[in-house]
Amino acid sequence: MEAATVVIRPYRTDDAPHMAQLYYDAVHGLGRREYSAAQTAAWAPAPLQPIDVLTRAADGRTTFVAADAEDRAVAYVDLEADGHVDHLYCHPDFAGQGVASRLLETVIQHAAEQGIAALYVEASELARPVFERHGFAVTARRDFEVRGVPIHNYAMRRDLA
Ligand SMILES: CC(C)(COP(=O)(O)OP(=O)(O)OC[C@H]1O[C@@H](n2cnc3c(N)ncnc32)[C@H](O)[C@@H]1OP(=O)(O)O)[C@@H](O)C(=O)NCCC(=O)NCCS
Numbered sequence: 001m002e003a004a005t006v007v008i009r010p011y012r013t014d015d016a017p018h019m020a021q022l023y024y025d026a027v028h029g030l031g032r033r034e035y036s037a038a039q040t041a042a043w044a045p046a047p048l049q050p051i052d053v054l055t056r057a058a059d060g061r062t063t064f065v066a067a068d069a070e071d072r073a074v075a076y077v078d079l080e081a082d083g084h085v086d087h088l089y090c091h092p093d094f095a096g097q098g099v100a101s102r103l104l105e106t107v108i109q110h111a112a113e114q115g116i117a118a119l120y121v122e123a124s125e126l127a128r129p130v131f132e133r134h135g136f137a138v139t140a141r142r143d144f145e146v147r148g149v150p151i152h153n154y155a156m157r158r159d160l161a
Contacts, residue, residue, distance in 0.1 A: 001068065001074075001093040001094050003094050003097035003098065003099050005068065005069040006066045006067065006068055006074060006075075006094065006099055006102075007066070007067050008064055008065070008066055008067075008102050008103060008106050009064070009065055009067055010062075010063070010064060010065070011057055011063035011064065011065050011076065011078075012065075013054060013057070015053075015065050015067075015073040015076070016050040016051075016053040016054045016057070017050045017053075018072050018073040018074075019048070019053045019065070019073050019076050019089075020047050020048035020049060020050050020052065020053050021047050021048075022073060022074065022075070022076075022089060022090075022091045023044060023047065023048050023087070023089050024044045024046065024047035024048065025091055025092060026089040026090055026091060026092065027040050027043050027044035027089075028040055028044065029091075029092030029095075030090070030092050030095055030126055031043060031044075031124070031126065033126060034124065034125035034126055035124075035125070035151065038149050039146075039149055039150075041149075042146045042147040042148070042149035042151065043146055043151065045147070056078070056086075056087075057078070060080070060081055061078045061079060061080045061081070061086065062078065062079045062107075062110060063076055063077070063078040063079075064076065064077050064078075064103055064106050064107065064110075066090070066094070066099045066102065066103055068094070074091045074093070074094045074099065075088075075089060075090035075091060075094060075099045075100060075103060076088075076089060076103070077100070077103040077104065077106075077107050079107050079110065079111060079119075081116075082116075083111060083116045083117070083118050083119045083120055083160075084119075084120055084121070085104075085107060085119055085120070085121040086121075088100055088103065088104070088121075088123075088127055088130075100127070100130050101130055101133065101134070104130060104131070104134050105134070107119070108134060108135075108158075108160070111160055112160050116160060117159065117160060117161055118157060118158065118159045118160055118161075119136070119157070119158045119160065120155070120156065120157045120158075121136065121155075121156050121157075122142060122153045122154070122155055122156075123136070123153055123154045123156050124153050124154075125152075125153070125154075128154050128156070131156050131158075132156075134158070135158045136156040136157060136158040137156060137157060137158070138154045138155070138156050139155045139156065139157050140154070140155040141153075141154055141155075142154065142155055
């Protein structure tokens, strides 16, 4: 799909159903490029429930959405008050066109405006190069288990000062 029409805007509660589904579609459509079927199944066994998205988004974090021409969420990122970048997910139909990159630029600018001193994230193999292009550096590889399945990601950090 054409990402040129995608607009970055603040999250709204009516984004929740689209975000719940795109989370699952991103893991299974893109995650399999770097992770096994067992790993992606453990990562996202099923789409999120909209209530899960609503609950997370209401806990004080700031969420930005990339919306398509019909104003449907096709990607999102969220930032917690302490500088932790939590979710960054892009629907496969819009991948590889810089949408996540634009979301990350928005988060970095917002965090700087809020006076947050540093950003940190646990980035997947897919997300690592996107964060690296935006000044994040790997501080550690993290090997752990999700639902009994071994998986890994990378702790990354970027100072904003
Ligand atoms: C990680 C993820 C969010 C990246 O989303 P994305 O929108 O495809 O990311 P971008 O388009 O900004 O960057 C991805 C690639 O597109 C390329 N790209 C960037 N802008 C581009 C443009 N305008 N035109 C074409 N390609 C472009 C980038 O160079 C990058 O290439 P690389 O893979 O060789 O590094 C997505 O892969 C995803 O949802 N993965 C599954 C879930 C996941 O891993 N989430 C992260 C958890 S921490």
